[in-house]
Amino acid sequence: MGERILDREFFDRPSPEVAPDLLGRVLVHGPVAVRLTEVEAYGPPGDDPASHTYRGRTPRNSVMFGAPGHLYVYFTYGMHFCANFVCLPEGMGSGVLLRAGEVIEGADVARTRRHRPGTAAALTGPGRGIPERDLARGPARLAVALGIGREHNGLDCCASPGSPELRALEGDPVDPTAVRCGPRTGVSSAADIPWRFWIDGDPTVSPYRKHVPKTRPV
DNA sequence: CGTGCGATCCGCT
DNA sequence: GCGGATCGCACGT
Known part of the structure; x- marks a missing residue:
């Protein structure tokens, strides 16, 4: 697999251009590596009503107004974290927005992170109950599998002095x-x-994902 | 200062 | 398929 770290120029483009280029890329956090399979682009203020930045800069979304290549992590529905580049x-x-991925390394660690004590899944014991393909399927699941939380909001993921976490x-x-x-979806x-x-x-x-035909009318 | 709701997930039906 | 969980944030008063 290509081990080169994506540079800041990669992210210094409109999000609809970056998004498809992110597919197949690999995020690494400790022992866990996830290959991105599904992403969503969100636009600048004014242009995109679905974007967190639509109404301008706030303390919550300030990272998204920062330098490209940093991680914007937000908390939603009172229980979920989601990550954006x-x-x-x-x-x-x-x-x-990072919506889904395939865990290609450290599946055991990812599964432990996903495992919720107290739920029915606990009865089957750690390491069981969650199918391989579901470990990082969905934005909040992906965040858990990669161990991404509030503390990673604003983290620089590009090549920089020192090894990024x-x-x-x-x-x-x-x-x-x-x-x-x-x-x-969800917007x-x-x-x-x-x-x-x-x-x-x-x-x-x-x-099932309804997709836009190649020869779609505009 | 009060309130409505969200880029969701999970378990049960 | 459906509804509950659960809380920070942005907006309106």
Whole structure:
């Protein structure tokens, strides 16, 4: 697998351009490595009603207005963390939500992180109950599998002096013809914009994704 | 200062 | 398929 760390220039582009290029890339945090299979782009203020930055800069979303290549981690539904890569130059406020991936290293550690004591899954014991493909399927699951939490908000994932705690690697190339795009989900506004990207047929992506035909009318 | 709701997940039906 | 869990944040008053 390509071990080169993605540089800041990679992220210094519009999020709809960065998003499909992130597919197949690998995030590494300690013993766990995840290959990205599904992502969503979110635009700058004013342009994208579904973006956290739509109404301008706030304490919550300030990281997204920072330098590209940093991690924007937010807390939602009172229990979930989700992670984004910041795109565009400092001050623009856009990013890419990491929606799903395949755990390619450290599945045992990822499964332990995902394991919730007190639930029915606990009865089957650690290391059981969660199928391999579900370990990082969904934005909050991916965050748990990678051990990403509030403390990683603002973390620089690009090559920099010293070894970043959490880094984004090149990974193996993805067949360009296997990349699909379609409407984002979970957003009530601007649902028609096809800024969700995924690897066609990958088991870690939700089974059915309506995608935009190649010859779609505009 | 009060309130409505969200880029979700999980378990049960 | 459906609803509950659960809380920080942004906005309106």
